Amino acid sequence: MSDSKSIKTLAVLTVLVSLIIQMGFAVGVFGPAWLSPLLTLPALAAVAWLWRTAEKQHAASQAFTDLVI
Numbered sequence: 001m002s003d004s005k006s007i008k009t010l011a012v013l014t015v016l017v018s019l020i021i022q023m024g025f026a027v028g029v030f031g032p033a034w035l036s037p038l039l040t041l042p043a044l045a046a047v048a049w050l051w052r053t054a055e056k057q058h059a060a061s062q063a064f065t066d067l068v069i
Contacts, residue, residue: 011050014043015043015046
């Protein structure tokens with residue numbers, strides 16, 4: 001269970017860091033705003049990875065439930 005918590009924490013932190021950096025680009029702190037869309041890629045990858053992990057865990061728990069019932 002702690003492994004899934006660490007995965008979720010890592011994904012949330014990646015998304016938050018990406019959003020903070022995007023806000024910095026939007027305000028003009030880090031450079032031109034056209035670079036901001038490039039920084040959504042790590043956040044999208046983190047969300048996709050979390051989604052696939054959740055699907056695998058759900059499939060495993062569903063298989064266990066089917067086996068028990």
